[in-house]
Amino acid sequence: MCRRSCRAFSTPLTRARAGVLASLALRVAAALAVPALAVAAGATSTTAPTTATAASATMTAVRFHEYGDASQLRLERAPRPVPRAGQVLVRVRAASVNPYDWKFREGRLRAYVPATLPFTPGIDFAGVVEAVGQAGAATAPAAGGGAAAPSWQRGDEVYGFVAGAAPGAYAQYVVAEPANLARKPASMSFEEAAAIPVAALTAWKALYDFGGLEPQGARGRRLLVNGASGSVGLATIQLAKLAGLQVVAVASARNQALMRRYGADATLDYRSQKVEPAVVPPVDLAIDTVDLATAAASARVVRPGGVLVAMNVTPKPPEVPACSGAPPGLRCVQVPNFQPRPGVFQQVAARVADGRLRMEVGAVLPLADAAKAQELSRRGGTPGKIVLRVD
Ligand SMILES: NC(=O)c1ccc[n+]([C@@H]2O[C@H](COP(=O)([O-])OP(=O)(O)OC[C@H]3O[C@@H](n4cnc5c(N)ncnc54)[C@H](OP(=O)(O)O)[C@@H]3O)[C@@H](O)[C@H]2O)c1
Numbered sequence: 001m002c003r004r005s006c007r008a009f010s011t012p013l014t015r016a017r018a019g020v021l022a023s024l025a026l027r028v029a030a031a032l033a034v035p036a037l038a039v040a041a042g043a044t045s046t047t048a049p050t051t052a053t054a055a056s057a058t059m060t061a062v063r064f065h066e067y068g069d070a071s072q073l074r075l076e077r078a079p080r081p082v083p084r085a086g087q088v089l090v091r092v093r094a095a096s097v098n099p100y101d102w103k104f105r106e107g108r109l110r111a112y113v114p115a116t117l118p119f120t121p122g123i124d125f126a127g128v129v130e131a132v133g134q135a136g137a138a139t140a141p142a143a144g145g146g147a148a149a150p151s152w153q154r155g156d157e158v159y160g161f162v163a164g165a166a167p168g169a170y171a172q173y174v175v176a177e178p179a180n181l182a183r184k185p186a187s188m189s190f191e192e193a194a195a196i197p198v199a200a201l202t203a204w205k206a207l208y209d210f211g212g213l214e215p216q217g218a219r220g221r222r223l224l225v226n227g228a229s230g231s232v233g234l235a236t237i238q239l240a241k242l243a244g245l246q247v248v249a250v251a252s253a254r255n256q257a258l259m260r261r262y263g264a265d266a267t268l269d270y271r272s273q274k275v276e277p278a279v280v281p282p283v284d285l286a287i288d289t290v291d292l293a294t295a296a297a298s299a300r301v302v303r304p305g306g307v308l309v310a311m312n313v314t315p316k317p318p319e320v321p322a323c324s325g326a327p328p329g330l331r332c333v334q335v336p337n338f339q340p341r342p343g344v345f346q347q348v349a350a351r352v353a354d355g356r357l358r359m360e361v362g363a364v365l366p367l368a369d370a371a372k373a374q375e376l377s378r379r380g381g382t383p384g385k386i387v388l389r390v391d
Helices: 015-032 052-056 099-105 190-194 197-210 231-242 253-261 292-299 344-353 367-379
Strands: 058-064 073-079 088-097 124-132 157-161 173-176 181-183 222-226 246-251 266-269 283-288 302-310 331-334 361-366 385-389
Touching (some): 058 367, 088 157, 088 190, 157 197, 190 361, 197 302, 197 344, 222 231, 231 246, 253 266, 361 367
Parallel strands (some): 222 246, 361 385
Antiparallel strands (some): 058 073, 088 124
């Protein structure tokens, strides 16, 4: 099924290439005409810090005080978060931009995800461990349980994600649970590492928690990934190829070569080709990252008894109406969130550590351009991930 040789992706993005991407991204961001954020003097939150030391500790962060458009994002002084016992304070060097960030800022998810305003967006990040919450600090609630949490020390270079609606990583510092961090490979930049967690964990969930496949037992099965040049799609292609699946990937014409570079066996351009009738024979599993209309089209090329997994839907019980008109016996589910089962992030990190899993960084912008970065994400078209550099 390979139109070209399907090769592994152990070559990291070089810093030189990252630099070119960064300057390209800055030009694109400038074209979006969203003003860079400036730090508002004295704009600290009224949230009470938990220790006397923390009372004087502030940081630069991007926050919104009300739900709304990108103009709600402010670069301002905010209290530095204080880790509870066992939690890890990370000095952020790069924060990834997810579609979730601007959907959440727009208030679309407020009925499902409670958050305290002002709110700092940013789910996944990379940085350097600054401190670990000591006994005597407030105790953190149990974090997921299961696998033994790794222990971290000041100076460790890590990447990871925040849980639930915790304050995010568009900031100089973020607090994370120890099990939600992994060691950053030395060969990988902070930007590349920050781009991985949400995309890879969502892809894992789609393939294995909802798609009915086993990481070691999917050889020869057929997968359609619709919306495959974005971050979730590229992670899905790579994990699927590692599990031995045959992958058909769909995105626009300009991203056909990218999808093949990440391992797709066959690719389609959604502007000139429809998945039905192009995808034959039917696939065992379709993962659709685009919307309910495309999910319904994806469902029609799944074999009877197969599975459709949809991503881009409002969180609600895991049923989507996309199966109407699809073959009998098709199971349609949605991924409600990316939060992994215990131990899954470590399995993802093992694949990152040995170079089998990586993420395309399509644009790097400074933290002050968070509004531009979110607009870039909302407009679409940037391959892989948009990342904020935090100095
Ligand atoms: N449920 C969850 O837990 C969860 C977790 C993470 C993400 N998500 C959601 O999953 C979606 C994808 O996330 P992402 O980070 O991968 O987004 P992204 O980077 O913006 O990727 C979007 C992809 O869709 C493609 N696309 C756009 N229009 C299309 C069409 N009509 N037909 C086929 N493909 C089309 C784009 O291709 P081109 O750029 O080539 O046009 C791109 O490959 C977002 O809606 C996000 O909110 C859900």
